[in-house]
Amino acid sequence: MFRICSLFLLFVSALLAEPADWIWSARYVITVNPQHRVIENGAVAIRGDHILAVGTKAEIDARFQPKQRLDRPDAILAPGLINTHTHAAMSLFRGIADDQKLQDWLEKYIFPAEAKNVSPEFVRWGTRLGCLEMLLGGTTTFTDMYYFEDVVAEAAKEAGMRGVLGETIIRFPVADAKTPADSLAFTARYLERFRNDPLIVPAVAPHALYTNSDETLKAARALANRFHAPLLIHLAETKKENDDTLAERHMTATQVLDSLGVLTGRTVAAHCVWVNDADMRTLKQRGVGVAHCPSSNMKLASGVAPVVKMLALGIPVGLGPDGPAGSNNDFNLFEEMDLAAKLQKVTTLDPQVLPAAQALDMATILGARALGMEKEIGSIEAGKRADLITIRLDQPNAVPMYDPVSQIVYALKASDVRDVMVNGNPVVRDTKILTLNEPQILEKAREYRVQIQKSLAGH
Numbered sequence: 001m002f003r004i005c006s007l008f009l010l011f012v013s014a015l016l017a018e019p020a021d022w023i024w025s026a027r028y029v030i031t032v033n034p035q036h037r038v039i040e041n042g043a044v045a046i047r048g049d050h051i052l053a054v055g056t057k058a059e060i061d062a063r064f065q066p067k068q069r070l071d072r073p074d075a076i077l078a079p080g081l082i083n084t085h086t087h088a089a090m091s092l093f094r095g096i097a098d099d100q101k102l103q104d105w106l107e108k109y110i111f112p113a114e115a116k117n118v119s120p121e122f123v124r125w126g127t128r129l130g131c132l133e134m135l136l137g138g139t140t141t142f143t144d145m146y147y148f149e150d151v152v153a154e155a156a157k158e159a160g161m162r163g164v165l166g167e168t169i170i171r172f173p174v175a176d177a178k179t180p181a182d183s184l185a186f187t188a189r190y191l192e193r194f195r196n197d198p199l200i201v202p203a204v205a206p207h208a209l210y211t212n213s214d215e216t217l218k219a220a221r222a223l224a225n226r227f228h229a230p231l232l233i234h235l236a237e238t239k240k241e242n243d244d245t246l247a248e249r250h251m252t253a254t255q256v257l258d259s260l261g262v263l264t265g266r267t268v269a270a271h272c273v274w275v276n277d278a279d280m281r282t283l284k285q286r287g288v289g290v291a292h293c294p295s296s297n298m299k300l301a302s303g304v305a306p307v308v309k310m311l312a313l314g315i316p317v318g319l320g321p322d323g324p325a326g327s328n329n330d331f332n333l334f335e336e337m338d339l340a341a342k343l344q345k346v347t348t349l350d351p352q353v354l355p356a357a358q359a360l361d362m363a364t365i366l367g368a369r370a371l372g373m374e375k376e377i378g379s380i381e382a383g384k385r386a387d388l389i390t391i392r393l394d395q396p397n398a399v400p401m402y403d404p405v406s407q408i409v410y411a412l413k414a415s416d417v418r419d420v421m422v423n424g425n426p427v428v429r430d431t432k433i434l435t436l437n438e439p440q441i442l443e444k445a446r447e448y449r450v451q452i453q454k455s456l457a458g459h
Contacts, residue, residue: 017065021424022046024070025057026077026390028404032364032379036357038404044077046386049198049424054380070426072390075418076404079379080140080162080387081333082367085232085270085291085320087146089118089126091133092448093325096456102238102300105326114147116455117448118175123148125444127155130324132436134331135161137414140387140422141367141377142331143268143291143320145205145232147176150190153200160427160435162387164268164371165194166205166232169220171212180216184223191227199423201373205232206262209253210241217262225265230372233262235269238302242274254279263288266372270320271296272310273303280306280313289316289370292362294339296322304347307340308354311366316374318367334414337363341409356409386424391416 022045029042031054043060045052053060090110097109123146134142141162144152149167156163167190168174169183177183187204194202204224206212212220224231236242236253245253254275257263263286270291275283283290292305310317319336322328337359344354368378376385393401397411420428427435 018045018052018063020045020047020052020064020066022068022070022386022421023060023064023066024072024077024388024390024419024421025060026072026075027393028076029054029380030076030078030360030404030408031381032079032361033381042077044380044386044388046388046421046424049385051380051382051384051386053382070390070419072392072418074394075390075392076408076412077380077388077390078408079364080377080389080420080422081138081363082318082371082378083134083139083142083320083331083333084268084289084318084367084370085143085145085293085322086130086331087323087325088130088134088142088144088152088331089123089146090323090325091129091331092117092122092126092445092452094323094329095325096452097326098329100326102302102327103240105300110325113452113456114175117452118147120148120151122448123151124155125441125448127152128159128436128441129445130331131156131159131161132433132438132441135159135420135422135428135433135435136417136431137332137334138389138391138417138420139331139333140389140420141371141373143232143371145207145270147174149202149205150193153190153194153197153202157197157199158435160199160422160425162199162377162385162422164201164203164230164232164373166203166230168205168207169212169216170207171216180212180219184216184219188223191223191229195227201230201371202227203230203232208234208237208241209245209256214260217257217260221260221262221265228266230266230268231262232268233257233270235272236274236279237271237297238300239274252276252279254282258282258286268370270322271302271305273297273305275306277309280310280315283310284313284315289318289372291320291370292317292340293320293322293328294336294343295328296320298339298343300327304343308344308348311354311358316366316369317362318370319362332414333363334408334412337409356403356406359409360405386421388421389417390419392418
């Protein structure tokens with residue numbers, strides 16, 4: 001009789017359970033929600049592209065009937081990481097010119113290499129390589145600035161990856177445009193094509209103040225505002241840029257951009273190393289998101305961004321690897337979390353600044369806020385997009401476990417990522433990419449190395 005009653009109750013509960021496409025469960029669920037809740041033996045229910053609920057495994061199992069399950073009892077389940085600044089297709093230039101000053105790196109190596117090699121197919125294969133590395137390392141959203149950004153968008157969608165992708169506008173002739181006017185026209189068509197895309201947020205990306213005229217910068221802002229699109233720009237990256245702008249304009253780069261109206265509208269500014277207190281107040285007032293790139297700033301000796309001050313002001317500061325050619329040679333956001341925290345500690349001589357939880361925020365919810373997407377991504381909360389990762393805890397660097405948040409920032413690695421979901425679709429399972437042809441991409445990258453070396457022979 002008892003067995004019959006139990007079976008009947010199970011049958012009734014199954015009938016009453018809400019349908020779900022997936023339940024993902026893990027030893028810890030790190031939500032990064034406003035309460036920063038960490039759930040031991042937690043689970044997440046997913047339907048379509050969004051999160052239905054998050055709670056303990058017992059709660060979620062009792063409430064939902066999933067079509068499929070992923071149970072990782074020896075892993076952390078966390079939001080997908082958000083890269084707020086990079087140049088994905090430049091993965092094909094990885095290591096081409098290390099240990100150089102920024103201006104020398106750009107003018108003597110990168111700009112000539114790009115002039116001889118960049119094409120739509122170069123961008124497609126470079127972006128595939130970048131997306132492969134990013135997804136395997138737990139990055140589910142990337143913010144890009146490059147040429148043929150429509151091709152970047154196609155490659156990102158093929159990979160199943162989310163992207164805020166900015167078409168570069170620059171004063172000299174480049175692979176996809178002879179003039180800034182051509183770039184602006186190209187960008188307008190690109191914005192029109194990808195507006196309202198479920199994965200791609202198309203953006204306008206004037207390279208920097210010092211590589212564009214005032215008129216082009218104003219036109220880029222007007223175009224972004226017309227399409228309600230973000231504007232991405234490099235800002236105050238080096239002392240040279242800062243000194244030159246002060247000498248020529250008697251204003252900082254931030255002040256110049258603000259005087260031109262460039263910061264009025266949705267904006268993501270990369271680097272912001274050489275910003276003073278007045279500049280930071282301006283960034284805060286204009287609602288500018290900042291992409292902090294510690295590896296790049298260290299490798300190019302650009303300086304140390306005043307991240308602690310920016311965060312104290314309430315400026316949303318995300319993380320970006322920049323690169324991956326010379327300024328930093330990978331797309332590893334675990335490394336950026338670790339370095340962001342340590343760089344602020346050593347330069348302020350205070351080990352308590354930028355603690356692990358804040359570094360994780362920068363790679364997730366603060367990155368989402370910097371991009372203006374905090375209502376969609378950046379944390380594990382009901383109603384948000386299902387961008388999730390699991391990080392294995394069975395490797396030597398993961399044991400013992402006292403604090404899972406500190407473990408992510410200071411001990412775990414990109415190579416510890418086991419599973420990745422973007423927009424409700426699994427894209428990495430058991431460390432294997434599901435959406436891209438990894439052997440083909442790696443072979444193509446090796447072919448491009450030969451081509452690039454030949455093009456620069458005797459340079």
